[in-house]
Amino acid sequence: MSDEAIPAATLILVREPAGASPELLMVERAGGMAFAAGAYVFPGGRIDEADRQLAGDLGVEAAAVAALRETVEETAVPAGLKPTPDAATARAMQDKLVADASLAELLQERGLVLDASTLTPWARWVPKFHAVRRFDTLFYVARCPEGEWEPRVIEGECTFAAWLTAAEVLERDARGEARLIFPTRRNLERLAQHSSFDAIHADAIAHPIEPVTPWVEERQGEKFITIPDHLGYPVTKERLDGLWRG
Numbered sequence: 001m002s003d004e005a006i007p008a009a010t011l012i013l014v015r016e017p018a019g020a021s022p023e024l025l026m027v028e029r030a031g032g033m034a035f036a037a038g039a040y041v042f043p044g045g046r047i048d049e050a051d052r053q054l055a056g057d058l059g060v061e062a063a064a065v066a067a068l069r070e071t072v073e074e075t076a077v078p079a080g081l082k083p084t085p086d087a088a089t090a091r092a093m094q095d096k097l098v099a100d101a102s103l104a105e106l107l108q109e110r111g112l113v114l115d116a117s118t119l120t121p122w123a124r125w126v127p128k129f130h131a132v133r134r135f136d137t138l139f140y141v142a143r144c145p146e147g148e149w150e151p152r153v154i155e156g157e158c159t160f161a162a163w164l165t166a167a168e169v170l171e172r173d174a175r176g177e178a179r180l181i182f183p184t185r186r187n188l189e190r191l192a193q194h195s196s197f198d199a200i201h202a203d204a205i206a207h208p209i210e211p212v213t214p215w216v217e218e219r220q221g222e223k224f225i226t227i228p229d230h231l232g233y234p235v236t237k238e239r240l241d242g243l244w245r246g
C-alpha cells in the first residue's frame with residue numbers, strides 16, 4: 001500500500017419525507033471492489049483528471065464535481081444538476097458515465113449546469129488504517145432534488161442503493177445485516193442526532209473542516225481507535241479489537 005492518500009469525495013444526500021426522520025442515500029459497494037467491498041457507504045469515489053478540468057472551467061472545487069458525478073454514476077439521482085432532469089435523462093446520463101463518457105460533454109449535450117452551490121462541506125477524513133487503499137475524502141451534504149427519486153444501480157458499481165435513515169443503517173449494522181467502515185459509522189452517528197436537513201446543514205457549518213485522522217489510544221489495557229472531540233461527532237472512540245477497516 002502506498003502511503004500517499006488518494007483524493008476523493010462523497011455526498012451525503014438528504015431527503016425529508018413528510019412527518020418522518022431525514023433519509024440518506026446509501027449504496028452498498030460491490031463485493032469485488034478493492035476498498036470497502038460490501039460496505040454501506042455514501043455515493044462517492046476518487047477525484048479524476050476530468051473532474052479537475054471541469055472544476056477549473058466552472059471555478060469550483062474538484063471534490064464537488066466528483067461528488068456530484070459519482071452520485072449520478074452510482075444511483076442516477078441528479079443531485080446538483082440544473083434544471084433538474086427527468087428520471088429517463090438521469091438514467092441515460094448514468095449509463096454514459098458508467099461507459100466512461102465525460103460529465104462535461106453530457107452537461108453540454110443535455111443543456112444542464114452543474115451547481116456546486118447546492119453542496120456544503122461536512123467533514124474531511126484521512127484515515128491511516130492498514131487497508132488496500134487510503135483516501136483523503138471530502139464529505140459534502142446536500143438536499144435531494146425535488147421529486148420522487150428512487151436510486152438505480154448498475155452491476156459492477158454497487159449491489160444495492162436505498163433511502164434509509166441514519167438510525168436504520170446503524171441498526172442494520174448492529175444486527176449484522178450491514179457492514180460499516182469506521183468513518184461511515186461515525187458520520188451516521190453524527191447525522192442521527194438531527195431531525196431535519198436544516199439541522200444537518202447547521203451542524204455542517206458549525207464545525208471546522210479539519211482532516212480527521214484516527215489514532216490508537218490505550219486505556220485501562222484496551223486499545224481504542226479515536227478521533228478529535230471538537231468536530232461534532234457524538235462518539236469519538238471505538239475498541240480496536242474486531243474493528244473492520246475495509
